[in-house]
Amino acid sequence: MTPISKALIWLDRKLDFVVILYLFLGLFWLLNGFDKFFNGENIINFNGYATKAAIVDMNGTVAYTFQPTEPNGWFGVNRDDKTIGYFARLGLPSELALGSLYIVGAIEIILGVAFLSILFYKPLLPKQLENALEANKAFATQTVHRLSFKASSLLFVAFMVMDILFGDRTELWEHGTFLLLTAFAYRLYIDHEQIEAVEEAQISSSI
Template sequence: MLDKLNKLFSGITIIITFWGLFWLLNGLDKFFNGSFQPNLEPFSTNSVLISPDGENRIIYESHPMETVGWFGINRDAKMIGYFNRLGLNKQIALSCLYFLASIEIIIGIAFIYSLFTKEKRNKIIRLTFKISMAVFFGFSIFDILFGDRMELWEHGTFLILATIHYVYILFAVPGKEFDQLKGTTTFVLTQMRDKILEPKID
């Protein structure tokens, strides 16, 4: 029973599912930004103005504006702001945003597809991880150019995570790249061992 569960919920399957949903949902999120509306609920009141006649009547309330709808983060406004700094108009910003979103959706579909196919499965997995790392690398360069340190931290973290998972996949799913990596690693470790064990000559 435990063996069946371990095989069903293998580490590789969980990792691939995570990245598939990660890219798919992130890509779709860029197409669903919600709408910017005032939050008029009583609990959202920021401040009030009281009437000066001593009756403590509220004559003015300040409420925040919030994004409402199916969304993770409103990328439209953020991307437009980035491109405004370069003097580029809104349409160019949105075109780039939706192009990136389409790439993310394709990557997500490729990850999920690899869960259900046996033909060239390992090659698809390795390729999608390489593309993922390339995308995060590109995002990081973009963040540096626009001075967004929070996004740089986030994309840099995901780049490291994708690299770790890629190496794990290489070891778990052997192939030509694994053999090369294994050979290089073995050579380096052997050199280090020989250096440590080398007798000292006085």
């Protein structure tokens, strides 16, 4: 067997697909949560490739060009303005829009940390603190993690309801897709936990 084949086999065994899903959900919620608090700035893109249209004079010389505005910054979409616009369609005030936006953002950050804790909370903790967490039934039974999946699903359902009320079918499609992905990831999580429980029982009985 060649070294490349060995390396690929080792990589395949080390990459757990369920872990990748946890990582995705953790980063998804964490970054989306921060996105609610940091707005990008719309700036005009003067680059030639971005030109949408042009007006030429009688000599064929370009007199004017139409340049688009594009979000600039770590978090591109201006969530404040977008959410205020959504709520305005229903005649709701901007204060309610921003308050709801920031509450959702805080919930998303908490969910992101909870999902990432599935991957990192044991390896990064001192043994004494790890034992203390294991003594806590909410962690020892993975209740916190299961609630994270369920809270994610409820949040997506809430998003879909608002998408329908706001008339945004694109967002409705996206949130529906994420809801299905969350359900799929939850099924994998439960299967993974059941397999581990069976393996631990077999090891204990053989000792």
